[in-house]
Amino acid sequence: MSETIIEATAIKKTLGRGAGEVQALRGVDLALRRGELTLLMGPSGSGKTTLLLVLGCMLAPSSGILTVCGTPTSGVDKEGLAKIRRDHIGFVFQSYHLFPTLTAAQNVRLAVDIRGEHGRKAKKEARKALSMVGLEQKADTLPGELSGGEQQRVAIARAFVANPSVILADEPTAALDGNNGRTIMRILADTAHQRERAVLVVTHDPRVIPFADRIVEIEDGLLVGTESGGPERLHFPKTAAFRP
Template structure:
């Protein structure tokens, strides 16, 4: 399984959203977290999404990640519409298109590095030995060739986040979504993990949307998009 999971016309944007809104709750308790977002990300781009706490970054990432359904507007991943679908259809799209990297590494504590990658691959339909082979290849690519059998508590923070990167890109989902992946790392490890993510995704052709506050890694992005109060805004001048 070394071919990309999907072959899509490369002119189709990876992400194309128009007038996207998300309202949490109803009636007097309704809160509009996204207020009409337009955004286009080309295939192969490494985009950073930047904005203050509460601005709607995780909400937007959750819609792109097929975890939450949008309230209004249009959202397409590689030409495939996410709007107007039943929530029950979202898990299939998520499996097909998305690799996630979270703020904490979210690795399973009882599993080794290799198993943390292989088990989700088996859930995606890989046979056991193909899953282990892929897990070892990717752990090698993230510089953890000698850590296959280590559990998360036997790894450093930076190494754990490398395993999380490896898990996200395993199985070659075309879109990688990272939500503040460097937040729990020191500056040096954060920079290294982001560089690794960028290099691997560019070699393998993944599109990346990375939410971050961390201005030390902004220069690694192909493009930075700013969000404030549920809307895309121009980059602040200060």
């Protein structure tokens, strides 16, 4: 069995207080393994993004045990959690989160800068990451001059320029058309399979199913099923799919 990078055991998360209190996660067990692309699927409000933020050490669980690369996160202070994120986790979000006044290469370099690496080496690593997503020729281009698919590819380059053990992607194809969505999913699948990373894609988009090794379904804060991915799991016309 592949190495487990992140393991969540009996994770619960309560959001809000008083009359507005919501139990977003109600006892989740999930392991993310090296070399595997996992889809976390469920309807809006099911707890998908909350679980991603907990797995990424952005939200602390109300109870349960979270382990990242063999290190339990319970009792770790904010600086310690920031170090875990910096050393082991790359994030990709639907809205890209690129700085509009920075070039593609400068946006990617931010992830290198926070590790304390600057100068020529940082520039080289940023351009190498952009090359991996097919955008080396756009290194000096501002985000506003890039298409949505290109901006998402810059965001992915930024996520793995620091060589994280796991990539957590929240709805990375939701704002993209079929061609760009297929490109993004191929990059994420290659990251899992060829670069031996654990990849979790949170989505409600069934078009991404052909790229998954495993599909985990969540509903009302509970995992309700796990199945193998691939084209055989498609339940809609194949013309709508992001076929690999």
